[in-house]
Amino acid sequence: MPPLTHLLALGGMLFSLGVFGVLTRRNAIGILMAIELMLNGVNINLIAFARYVWANSALGQVFVIFIITVAAVEAAVGLALIISIFRTRGTVNADEVDLLKW
């Protein structure tokens, strides 16, 4: 079995990639995908802790199931929002939706 830190590093890397993607992607769907990445990174973190620290408990894994579910729901909602924005604004580029600009 690989040491815990490797798995945590993996989770962290995925999370960082997700953060980077959220902050820099122009396309709104790209942002959503980056958010999924962040969530998955968190999931891996949780699983790692569940397998290596709380080996007797299924709590970590249950938590991850919840997160996956919520992520799915959230992706659905987010896509619905993006479609709505596209219908009103005609674009899905995040930097073109700047009505609250000064």
Added chain:
Amino acid sequence: MNSAFLIPLFPLLAFGLILLFGRRAPGQGAYLAVGGITASCLLSFWALATILAGGSRSLREYSWIVTSTTTIKVGITLDPLAAVMLVVVSLVSALIFIYSIGYMHGDPRYPLFFAYLSLFAASMLGLVLMNNLLAFYLCWELVGLCSYFLIGFWFERPPAARAAKKAFLVTRLGDTAMLFGILYLIFQAGTAELPVVFDKIHAGLIPQSALTVIALLLFCGAMGKSAQFPLHIWLPDAMEGPTPVSALIHAATMVAAGVYLVARCFPIFESSAVALQTVAYIGAFTAFFAATIAVVTNDIKRVLAYSTISQLGYMMMALGLGGYSAAMFHLSTHAIFKALLFMAAGSVIHGCGAQDIMQMGGLRSKMPVTSLVFLIGGLALAGIPPLAGFFSKDEILLKAVETDKIAAVLGFAAALLTAFYMARTYILAFLGEPRSEFHAHESPRVMTVPMAILAVLAVVVGFLGFPQARGTWFHHFLEPAGPPVVHRWLPALAVMSASVVLAGASILLGAAFYHWRTLSVENFRRRFRYLYLAMKNKWWIDEAWNLILVRPAFLVQGALAFFDLKVVDGLVNLVGLVTIALTYIGRVFDLLVVDGLVNLVGWITKQAGATGRYLQTGVVQNYLLFVFLGALLLFLFALR
């Protein structure tokens, strides 16, 4: 008697009540006044009776001003002198008050007149009774104040207002000197209470030079009040006041206060031959001087005014020559017939509406009672026996003949002129043909009855001074301890005959000029042109005072006014300008500094906003970036 202090209080009470109630008072105030003075009159007679029955000096003392070091007392002295004065003042006042009911009828300020009269009566009676010179001075000034009010009673007339002012100022001149006299006396004697002062004088504790100065200063006050030369100028002008005022104040009572002062302070005067001489000569001169002016005066009241000045001169002359009781006797008789004459003059004015005798004539048939009483008064004044004036004037002339030749000459000359001008006045006013159109009518009974009473008194009172071997009854009454007056019968008879003959001759002369027209007035005026001019112009005394005192006073006033306007007002304005300049500085400060700070705060806020708004890009990813950076910072801090 212990209740002499009530005598001045009744009229004072009347004064207060009339002021409070005014028109709602009984008789619009007249009955209150008459009631007050009548009560005083009755009390005065009772006081006189007490004195006659043998109760002599009665004294009552009150502590007036009490300090830690001294107590100033004021007291009431009731001796024969005071008793005589009280009776004269209150009786004549009572009759004039009644007369005023008729004379002032219909006047818009009728109650106020009686209020003033009552205040005057109270002050005069108080003056008679006070034996502390300071309290006496207080009453003296009060009397002068009432004179001012009453002369200027019809103040809407500018001459009346001017006359009141003149009277007050001229008497003030004398009163100031008198005040210095009183103060010097207090300095010398330690007190102003007359009994103590007289004791000290008799003990020789006060130097004679001081007494002379004091006497002369006191006499200055008497000169002002009793209209002696040269302070006589106010009395003729005072005739602007209503005739009852002239009768009461300027004939019978107030002007007699000066004589009373000298009589009351006689021990002071007695110690100084210089003072007595001065009093005598000023009196004699005034007697003659005023008579000369009366001869050419046409206003009926002014004739009587100059006559009053002249007769007061007689009284002063008598006092100066040592004839204390002669002076007081003449004061009493003069009060009676002068008041009578003034009331008759008032009756004439009331009936005809005119005052110039040149416009009158033939009033005898239209105003018989007035005419008769005026005749009686005039004969009394001229000194025709057996009327009162003869006896009193003769006492004085006799004294003058015995002591001082110059005074005697002046006295006889004045008597001559007196008879002449009274004859002239009576003839021109009452006899002959009317020279103007007026429907003259006799005055109502409320005016004629007091006149009649006085006329009777004028006939009768003289006998109180009937010459006897060792002095008259009046003399004994006033000076029981004085030296016996021994008149040698020959000089006495000579003087009496001479005065009667002179008076009779003067009256005939007057008739020759004015009634039978055998002598011509025009010729006289032409031949003695300068003399006539001098007399007509009142010997230019008013003009002299104008030059000496009035013009300089106005110059000083001009200078002071200039100072006040230029210097004082200039300073005040300067302060104002400086204040305005300072406010300018404040305004600049307020605009620049204060407003600047306020604007600065606003500007900073605006700049901050202007800069900070760029954070709001509207791009959500930027906001997320800040969130991420903030979270990063928090982690870093948590790890420290």
